[in-house]
Amino acid sequence: MKILMISPVIETVPPKKYGGVELVVYNLTEGLTKRGHSVTLFAPAESKTSGKLIPNAPDGGLRGRPIEEVRRAEFLQAAKMIEIGNDFDIIHCHFGADVFPFGQIVHLVKTQILFTLHGRLDLHTLREFYRDERYRKLNFVSISNDQRGALPELNYVATVYNGIDLKNFPFWEKPEDYLVFLGRASPEKGIVPAIKIAKRLNKKLHILAKVDPADQEYYEKKVKPLIDNKLIIFHGEVSHNEKIKWLSRARLLLFPIEWREPFGLVMIEAMACGVPVIAPARASTPEIILDGKTGFLVDPQNMIEESIRVFKKIDEIKRIDCRKHIEQKFTTEKMVEEYLKVYQKLIKK
Secondary structure (H helix, E strand, C coil), X not given: CEEEEECCCCCCCCCXXXXXXXXXXXXXXXXXXXXXXXXXXXXXXXXXXXXXXXXXXXXXXXXXXXXXXXXXXXXXXXXXXXXXXXXXXXXXXXXXXXXXXXXHHHHHCCCEEEEEECCCCXXXXXXXXXXXXXXXXXXXXXCXXXXXXXXXXXXXXXXXXXXXXXXXXXXXXXXXXXXXXXXXXXXXXXXXXXXXXXXXXXXXXXXXXXXXXHHHHHHHHHHHHHCCCCCEEECCCCCHHHHHHHXXXXXXXXXXXXXXXXXXXXXXXXXXXXXXXEEECCCCHHHHCCECCCEEEECHHHHHHHHHHHHCCHHHCCHHHHHHHHHHHCEHHHHHHHHHHHHHHHHCC
């Protein structure tokens, strides 16, 4: 099968540090290539692939660049897709709102186009766009069943869970006595509740968090004053190796999200290492965590108190069960298998 894979213009594939979408694109592209499929990847220069790379942005991507520059790259990418799109069996785009210019031009390409929605769909402005006749009938994949709830009227052809390459996440049977938070230093990711939980438990918390420019003020005012680098230790944005160093040996991952998280890649990364997860029972978390077996789901309305309560039972979780859960449901191989089913379904339309 000849597949054109289109990644956002923002970050390299795979990401050098933070970048969930780009990691998924990398895993999927490599998995498909390993299965013998011919994959051409649109991604920023410096991206790595076993297939063919066509740069859609300069070295390192356009993160932090002016929006006009980003949009220009996206439209040039759309033009290139029109030029070569009919040479492929399937075109797979990994965008959210950036799908809109493509919605105007899909009729210019005979090849079926699939859009995986990696982001949130519950923002008012996005919902208005997606409900437009030109967009809601496109072929969409959701990354969790809950993600669909904000826009149930879209043409979903499947839900495909994200998968990871297990060789990059070593299983660690005997943890050290500390907690970890991994994500962005933003209100919706729950970094402040994570710190409050750790302080109440009097447990060391290692924070591996990127501070986006949009979150800089929040970090300076709400997060930084809580960091003492003794009990609460802030590492900032880290490389994959540094992430594994702290994540794999942790006793627990705190994932106290305060928004409708579409998936949450860090949960499966933690469980792959054998690390149980405590998270509120909201959005996608019940689809990813087996309550009482790979972690605990707590009441979102009483998240801090409930997290403290269930922590007393955290050693009842068998770390090998966390690993087995990921092996069964959230691997690159499983993700590739599910996407191939979707591709075949669309090709037959």
